[in-house]
Amino acid sequence: MVSKNLKILVIDDDFTMREACQETLRRVGHEVELAEGGRQGLALLSRWAYDVVLLDLRMPDMDGLTVLRHIREQDPEAVVIIISGHGSIATAVQAMKLGAFDYVAKPFTPEELRQAVDKAGEKRRLELENAYLKAELERRTAMTRLIHGSRAMAQVMETALKVAPTDTTVMLTGESGTGKGLLARLLHEHSSRADNPFVPVDCSTLVPTLFESELFGHVKGSFTGAQDDKIGKFELAGGGTLFFDEVGNISLEIQAKLLKAVEERSICKVGSNRVIRVDTRLIAATNQDLTQAVADGAFRKDLFYRLNVVQIHLPALRxxxxxxxxxxxxxxxxxxxxxxxxxxxxxxxxxxxxxxxxxxxxxxxxxxxxxxxxxxxxxxxxxxxxxxxxxxxxxxxxxxxxxxxxxxxxxxxxxxxxxxxxxxxxxxxxxxxxxxxxxxxxxxxxxxxxxxxxxx
Structure with missing residues (x-):
């Protein structure tokens, strides 16, 4: 998750010590910047972020513990290693209580410094891994909520949470990128079907000639390339929710077959006459004006009314x-x-x-x-x-x-x-x-x- 090469700041009033730390750490590939006192170090930290900070405890312009307190206020995630020839065990304990990660007493060898920095780098790596896992968790749990603070979205959520527990078919409208997919998942996860599959169908990317097979499945040998039986989206969503994203892109021919499946709650696989009963809740989404599409003859009126039982419109971000x-x-x-x-x-x-x-x-x-x-x-x-x-x-x-x-x-x-x-x-x-x-x-x-x- 994190590069072995770290960005390090050394804050020490001793010129020789600063230069020695820089040379030692640059030799193993780290990027090292120097500050000759606490004030200069804090100024650099206000403008840049560092993976590790090496901080001397005793400096003339500002003592290390005071600098450490400011660092923790300014950047609570900073990984700080205290370096000092004047510190005592009590001072080290105090530094640790203030949030320092480690303590290295002067004089120390280059190897001791590298080991301390390696441990600090590992802590930084683990922090980033945890942040990644947290982000992934948030990405998944975001499926159950839409981030908002506006009255318009509060109304959307109010309507969604009312209709979610029912089996009512819902039409989600709004421009691309407004969160229709997230809202569809919210409706599913707040329904009695939440323990069963949520199956999305991206109607804008499926090849029209294979759309029927994707929806209803097919039997082996039903067409060229059908080498095995295939289970369609309707069956996969059994007991759960089937989400038609950008449903306005479906051809009129497939619209007719979809209408039949919706009305009869049953399907036939391509190449088979056997009727399969399906129990799925339907949610559809579109960024088009389907009312106009119906008027233009591009979308079936009967299918539109079947899918548009409850309509929820997601406002554009602007x-x-x-x-x-x-x-x-x-x-x-x-x-x-x-x-x-x-x-x-x-x-x-x-x-x-x-x-x-x-x-x-x-x-x-x-x-x-x-x-x-x-x-x-x-x-x-x-x-x-x-x-x-x-x-x-x-x-x-x-x-x-x-x-x-x-x-x-x-x-x-x-x-x-x-x-x-x-x-x-x-x-x-x-x-x-x-x-x-x-x-x-x-x-x-x-x-x-x-x-x-x-x-x-």
Missing amino acids: ERPEDVPILAEHFLERFRYLAPTRVRGFTPRALEALSKYPWPGNVRELGNAVQRLVVLASKPLIDRSDLEAAGTCKVERNQESSLSLAEVERRHIMETLKRLGGRRSETAEALGIDRKTLRNKIRKYNLDDELALPAG
Whole structure:
């Protein structure tokens, strides 16, 4: 999880001792910076994050225990090794109580110093591993809750928790990246079916010719390539929940077969006439206007009414900017283990810029942006300048005030495409949208002609 090469700060007023520590530790690949006193050391710690701090106890400008107290207030995760020729056992015990990790008495050999630093590095590695496991746990438990602080999302959650315990079919609407998948899992995990499978079906990525096989399964030999029997999604979700993500992408032919399965609560595998009863709760999600799709003849009216029993709309992130700081901090905690430095938070200027940005890719794009910021961070606090350097929130506020939301979105998509060399899969991922949505937006804003993009 953590590189063997550590970033180390030595705080000691003794020039010879500082230089000796630096030379010893650089020889084994560590990056070492020096501070000739407590005040200079704290100034460096306020701007940069270090894996290990070597701290002398007795210095003229500020004693080591006072420096240690400030370090613990400033960065509680700092791994501090006390070094001193003047300390006693009592002083060492006091330092440990204040949060020091280890104590090395002067004079010490290069090997003793390396061993102490190796132990501190191992502690740092374990901290990062724990942070990773915590992030993974949060990622999974986030499936049971949506991070929010806005009234709009509170209303969404209120409705969701009312309908979750029932078997009612639910339609989730909202732009790509607003959290429809998370809400679908919340509905499942707060239902009586929670101990049974939750089976998602990504309708935007499945090949149309294989869609029926994916949904209903097939028997061996039913078509070219069907070398074995296959269990479909409906059977896999038996007793649980079947989630159709981006259901508006299903072809009319498959819509007819899906309607039959929903109405009769039974299926037939491809190549078989045997009827299989299925017990699944259905949740569907779409970023399209299915009412308009019905009017245009692109979506069956009868299927729409079957799936749209209760509709829950997730607002776009730009419609609930008060959620942005909460979500940004949540993603920061989730991705901190990726950082080469110990990122502790955002400056007020950075949070303000994040909150004012329209986020066309919604929560998914914000999560991607925070991950990028954490990976590129070189300071404990992410500032407005870091956002701009990482290609986030590039539109200036005085410019944006005179631009329409569509123009802000057009510019953002164009800049992201340019930054990623026109590669659509990477651009869609960076924006937090699927390839079909990106393709539609490129067509909407005529970006093919403007950037001479390849088709696809």
